[in-house]
Amino acid sequence: MERTKRITKVICFVLLNILIYACASMGSPEGGPYDETPPKVIRCNPDNQAINNKQKRISLLFDEYIKLENASEKLVVSPPQQEMPDIRTEGKRISIELFDSLKANTTYTIDFGDAIVDNNEGNPMGQFTYSFSTGPKIDTMEVSGHVLNAEDLEPIKGILVGLHQEDTQTVFRTKPFMRVARTNGSGFFNIKGIAPGRYHIFALQDADGNFLFNQKSEQIAFDTTVIVPSSTMDTRSDTVWHDSTHIDSIRYIPYTKFLPNDIVLRAFKEKGQELHLLKIERPIPNRFTVFFTAPSDTLPTINGFNFDPETAFLLEASAQKDTLTYWIKDTLTANLDTLKFGLTYLETDTLGQLVPRTDTLELAAKKSREKIEKELKDNIEKWEKENEKLRKKGKKVQTVNPFLKTYMTPQMSRYGNMAPNKNVTITFPQPIEKIDTTLFSFQKKVDTLWINEPYLFLPVEGKMRSYCLYAEWKPGQTYKFQADTAAFVDIFGIENSKIECNIKISPLESFGALFVHLTMPDTLAVIQLLDASGKILQAQATVNNRADFFYLQPATYYIRAFIDTNGNGVWDTGSYDEGLQPEPMYYFPRPIPIKVRMEIEQDWDPRSIPLIKQKAPEITKQKPDQEKKIKQRNKNYNR
Numbered sequence: 001m002e003r004t005k006r007i008t009k010v011i012c013f014v015l016l017n018i019l020i021y022a023c024a025s026m027g028s029p030e031g032g033p034y035d036e037t038p039p040k041v042i043r044c045n046p047d048n049q050a051i052n053n054k055q056k057r058i059s060l061l062f063d064e065y066i067k068l069e070n071a072s073e074k075l076v077v078s079p080p081q082q083e084m085p086d087i088r089t090e091g092k093r094i095s096i097e098l099f100d101s102l103k104a105n106t107t108y109t110i111d112f113g114d115a116i117v118d119n120n121e122g123n124p125m126g127q128f129t130y131s132f133s134t135g136p137k138i139d140t141m142e143v144s145g146h147v148l149n150a151e152d153l154e155p156i157k158g159i160l161v162g163l164h165q166e167d168t169q170t171v172f173r174t175k176p177f178m179r180v181a182r183t184n185g186s187g188f189f190n191i192k193g194i195a196p197g198r199y200h201i202f203a204l205q206d207a208d209g210n211f212l213f214n215q216k217s218e219q220i221a222f223d224t225t226v227i228v229p230s231s232t233m234d235t236r237s238d239t240v241w242h243d244s245t246h247i248d249s250i251r252y253i254p255y256t257k258f259l260p261n262d263i264v265l266r267a268f269k270e271k272g273q274e275l276h277l278l279k280i281e282r283p284i285p286n287r288f289t290v291f292f293t294a295p296s297d298t299l300p301t302i303n304g305f306n307f308d309p310e311t312a313f314l315l316e317a318s319a320q321k322d323t324l325t326y327w328i329k330d331t332l333t334a335n336l337d338t339l340k341f342g343l344t345y346l347e348t349d350t351l352g353q354l355v356p357r358t359d360t361l362e363l364a365a366k367k368s369r370e371k372i373e374k375e376l377k378d379n380i381e382k383w384e385k386e387n388e389k390l391r392k393k394g395k396k397v398q399t400v401n402p403f404l405k406t407y408m409t410p411q412m413s414r415y416g417n418m419a420p421n422k423n424v425t426i427t428f429p430q431p432i433e434k435i436d437t438t439l440f441s442f443q444k445k446v447d448t449l450w451i452n453e454p455y456l457f458l459p460v461e462g463k464m465r466s467y468c469l470y471a472e473w474k475p476g477q478t479y480k481f482q483a484d485t486a487a488f489v490d491i492f493g494i495e496n497s498k499i500e501c502n503i504k505i506s507p508l509e510s511f512g513a514l515f516v517h518l519t520m521p522d523t524l525a526v527i528q529l530l531d532a533s534g535k536i537l538q539a540q541a542t543v544n545n546r547a548d549f550f551y552l553q554p555a556t557y558y559i560r561a562f563i564d565t566n567g568n569g570v571w572d573t574g575s576y577d578e579g580l581q582p583e584p585m586y587y588f589p590r591p592i593p594i595k596v597r598m599e600i601e602q603d604w605d606p607r608s609i610p611l612i613k614q615k616a617p618e619i620t621k622q623k624p625d626q627e628k629k630i631k632q633r634n635k636n637y638n639r
Contacts, residue, residue: 145263
């Protein structure tokens, strides 16, 4: 009996302890306030900013358990390391081992950014950089700025920015950077640990990790301006809040400002990208597409092993000949399960030269003809069964099975409430073999009557499957275009179903207009009108520094302009070997709302605002990194 009582007491005691532990482990607010203290470094080995260091193993000890977030993106070692360092987190410790030989009399920096946070609440330590020197002094100079995409002024995240002290044309191609940093989500970089001197600065989207510009596919930027790091004392304001709505005081805190801090690099890819065969796809039996990595002036040749390429294909090439679609118009060839052929094309070799290469290929369709025929048969049977159910219920049935005869359905551009300066574009799913214009009709509505009108129906240059309907459109009028069945027949003998569209031209009073005048020395520029997503709607070369945009639908617009240095009407990239910068691109910094019957005269000096402040946030796709902050959940807890 006594033994039973003792066992019962032990069980009760254990259960009570489990209950107490569970209550204590539930966390805030029952478990007390949240931890809002960021991690702190309490010991470094070697010491932070140590001199005459020869040690390649580094240990950082913190006052609490920590973790690294996105270390591969944010952590940068400078000078850059050819062999990636080993970086580990172990409880309260970060261990780093450098494998490259240490350079004499050199300052090394390990920039963690905001990657260090505490393990429990994720409180950020803030921007942290560890440094040491292999010589008798630490270099502390810094330079900073932004990297933007030269073509659209988008901030570039994650691109390397580095310094070279040598002033030679080959240094960017032959030697790794002396100092290096990486841009954040705003395109901002800050290179630290720089010795006094004169430098040249570069940006590099390093494809192979060697810190050299040795591939045309690598995005680069360079600046011919010599950079001389310096520093000065300055002050910044710090607002002290009494509460969430009232300011207690403003303090002015002295700090060291490092210069230059306003560098802007415009990054680009050079013309003449390396040419390689990317992939070949044959989604259906009567079509396959060849994709290349870059444009080419020379088309590949096909040597058919089980078909005659001279009669089998109709070639549809993209404007730059980097995407080639072969329509297999020969039925016997299309019915082959596997096409066997040799493809001869130009490819960039290891020396950067274009050389011919021949691949022997066997190409099967992803969806076989048997599968296509089975799907068609299943659709016919399904339609018949559904029709039979409707018939038994005494409901109306369809008289024609749509799957027994297929028609092609073209895509048409927007034609409702169209502007008078637009035209209607019709794009077909397959190339057209025959057009019978006698089956067309084009009319304008006059009162209640439809009157025949003159028109033109022409192929769109550079687009094999697209055609454009041109007419003298009158504001406020309604037109009707019709094409009867079989007006179009594609290369496979498939006809169109009847096409009919009523084209309504908006009245003049439903439009606005925008007139842009560049207030800068007379120069040749191209002004582009953008929609709310940043897509180009119209482009005009300036005449006397002016471009006029008529018939604008009510909407919010943006404008940008590039200086057309060579007068070819298109934006051109740069060249490192030629010392050629990309053509300057500028953005008007604000949206321009256009309303009906509104005409806006907009003066614009593209060079009056720094590039990093020009592109409106609404159309900037690369958003800044979200700033890590202490969560401050104790405010709610205290309430």
